[in-house]
Amino acid sequence: MGKRQEAALITKQKIIEATKALLEVKSVDDINIEEITNKAGVAKGSFYTYFKRKEDVVSVIAFMDYEIIRDIVMVSTDSIYEQICVYLKKSVQVIEDKSLQVAQLWMKSVVAPIEGETAGIMKYQYDMDTIGEILLRAVDHGELKKDTPVDEIKSNIVNTYYGAVVSWCIMSGEKGKLIKSIDDFCKDALRVIIEEYVCHE
Structure with missing residues (x-):
């Protein structure tokens, strides 16, 4: 990697770190791009080299957390049920920790994205x-039956997860409610969905 590319990565990382620090003390709406660049120690124009809006930086930050969760699950030797529960529960914990406002921005970008978003x-x-x-690995390892309808099951799980997040956003993000909702789903419905396809030896 050349010096120019390395400098670009450092600048982008400074912007991300500055935004993270500001999010610890302010909401997304209360942060502006000038604040981010001042905290990062970079020119305001540098921000627009890497991001269009402050919400784009917030998305990058959130993705970093989800990649860590994914990595944890992908090296797990737990059952398929436990792996999916861990992914869902840790994901909603990130959502609750990041704040209602970040979750609402995320949901808005799914349901009604701005052009180019x-x-x-x-x-x-x-x-x-x-x-x-996760499901395909379980099929390959013989934990789930070969005829497991992976696409149907993953859609059911992810749509339930997103439905819980949307409901939580609508109900003003009461602390602990989203986590409880996903926990209830894991204890009841997820177990039923998975159990039908588990290979019993």
Whole structure:
């Protein structure tokens, strides 16, 4: 990697870190791009080299958390049921920790994206791909039957997850409610969905 590319990565990382720090003390609406660049120690124009809006930086930050969760699940030797529960529960914990406002921005970008905005759709596809991969690995390892309808099951799981997040956003993001909703889903419906296809030896 050349010096110019390295400098570009450092600048982008400074913007991300500055935004993270500001989100710890302010809501997304209360942060402006000038604040981000001042905290990062970079020119305001540098921001627009990497991001169109402050919400784009927030999406990058959120994705970093989800990638860590995905990595944890992908190296797990737990049952298929436990792997999916861990992914869902840790994901909603991130959502509750990031704030209602961030979750509302994310949902808006899924349901009614601004022209050219792809973060919400990318996150939805990311979740579909991750749950699908977890299920396919379980089929390959003989934990789930070969005829398991992976696409149907992953859609059911991810759509339930997104429905819980949307409901939580509508109900003003009461602390703990989203986590409880996903926990209830895991205890009841998810177990039933998975159990039908588990290979019993």
